[in-house]
Amino acid sequence: FTSELDSQPSGEPDMTDLPTPTSEVSVADESLTADADAAAESERAAAVLVDLKPYYSGLAKDFHKATRFPWKWVPRDSQTFANVPLDIGGMICLWGERNVTVNRQVFPEKVEGIAIHREIETLYVYHCTFFESPQGTPVYELIFQYEDGTSASDTIRYLDDVRDWYYDASEEQLGPTGKRSALVWHGASIVENGAAPGGIQSLRFCLTAIENPHPDRKVKCVDLVSSKNQSAGCILAMTLGKSTLMRRAQPE
Numbered sequence: 001f002t003s004e005l006d007s008q009p010s011g012e013p014d015m016t017d018l019p020t021p022t023s024e025v026s027v028a029d030e031s032l033t034a035d036a037d038a039a040a041e042s043e044r045a046a047a048v049l050v051d052l053k054p055y056y057s058g059l060a061k062d063f064h065k066a067t068r069f070p071w072k073w074v075p076r077d078s079q080t081f082a083n084v085p086l087d088i089g090g091m092i093c094l095w096g097e098r099n100v101t102v103n104r105q106v107f108p109e110k111v112e113g114i115a116i117h118r119e120i121e122t123l124y125v126y127h128c129t130f131f132e133s134p135q136g137t138p139v140y141e142l143i144f145q146y147e148d149g150t151s152a153s154d155t156i157r158y159l160d161d162v163r164d165w166y167y168d169a170s171e172e173q174l175g176p177t178g179k180r181s182a183l184v185w186h187g188a189s190i191v192e193n194g195a196a197p198g199g200i201q202s203l204r205f206c207l208t209a210i211e212n213p214h215p216d217r218k219v220k221c222v223d224l225v226s227s228k229n230q231s232a233g234c235i236l237a238m239t240l241g242k243s244t245l246m247r248r249a250q251p252e
Helices: 002-007 034-046 060-065 097-101
Strands: 077-081 084-088 090-093 110-119 122-130 138-146 151-157 181-190 200-211 218-226 232-241
Touching: 034 232, 077 181, 084 122, 084 232, 110 232, 122 138, 138 232, 218 232
Parallel strands: none
Antiparallel strands: 077 084, 090 232, 110 218, 122 200, 122 232, 138 151, 138 218, 181 200
């Protein structure tokens, strides 16, 4: 990823001919009461953005240089999706079998020591995968490492929690099926390479609320470990907050 950006610079993308990217879940749902809106704003203000810059495989400031993959079309920097504030400063990509065999890209099997150093209730992860897997297939493990030397692991599963960032616009359900996860952004890009240059490729990202099983213990750091299946996990942002921070849009 990084070498591709360094070797193939290009200008900023022209968004003129693309559909407008969509924030799938509103910041403050219109169905909420005034008190609930105030609570959402308060929780949003209290959320803590995790600094992922030391751990990124590629930086968002270089997304506009990408030509092999459509990074130039995705959200970056400060965003708020589903009431969760995010700092999208780049991407962490973990090892995935199809990335190796199809794209010839070998990313790390684990990224360890992402600094937290506080008690937390819920960790929100903004992510996607490269390539699909059968529903329920483990994609990666997120491990809470506590200050007291103990740890707890949570498995991120394909379709339940996260989905391939490429999708077909004809799909009936675009988002994950699990209750703790939601589709929070979808948009489109212009294909620059491959069999159909100039075509449109739809893109999406998900948000998962990972509950800390021991909120009374101070979390030293979190580790990300590939499950070494065909989908590769791609993590773009993390935020710490209350379990009620993420607000889903109500069905119409």
